[in-house]
């Protein structure tokens with residue numbers, strides 16, 4: 001039997017939405033610590049959210065090219081995962097993993113066949129790979145933009161690679177994404193919001209329901 005689909009709801013900022021994501025059956029919740037994001041949460045808020053979530057759902061802190069002090073601050077909160085969503089090199093990912101002692105999701109931007117080929121540089125270093133749309137030139141952040149990409153590019157991947165899919169997924173598109181791409185997991189942020197940074201409980205429920213129905 002195939003592994004059950006992992007569903008991650010990212011960009012949670014409040015206990016209320018955390019509870020809604022857990023009640024809806026999320027496997028993993030993400031907290032963004034990146035000041036340019038409308039989903040940015042302070043270290044103090046993330047500490048509270050992780051303590052509420054511990055033992056109930058896997059937790060992930062999303063960072064963009066963090067320095068060592070940021071890594072240490074986040075590692076001290078005891079998340080299950082750190083998601084690196086910036087231009088971190090394989091060497092830097094390895095160093096952060098060793099420094100933090102936390103499993104790493106490496107997010108990689110996909111816009112071309114070369115981007116897909118670049119994934120191989122990280123498969124033995126990161127604990128999990130997440131593919132996202134390459135942000136448009138001039139974007140003020142490297143993700144959480146609701147942008148999709150050409151999923152057909154992923155056909156070049158090693159079929160044995162278990163990866164998570166993100167990038168512009170919504171309750172309407174996630175079933176098609178699951179059936180077409182057959183990812184190990186799906187990750188969503190802006191597709192379950194009523195406005196940038198404002199999560200919508202009904203959209204979270206619909207996303208998880210539709211993802212599971214297709215898996």
Ligand SMILES: O=C(O)c1ccccc1N[C@@H]1O[C@H](COP(=O)(O)O)[C@@H](O)[C@H]1O
Nearest residue numbers: 010037143144145146167168188189190
């Ligand atoms: O959510 C953000 O603001 C964000 C900021 C910086 C890097 C990544 C960010 N979000 C992640 O991007 C993907 C795709 O998001 P979306 O569903 O297209 O909105 C996902 O992993 C988000 O957690």
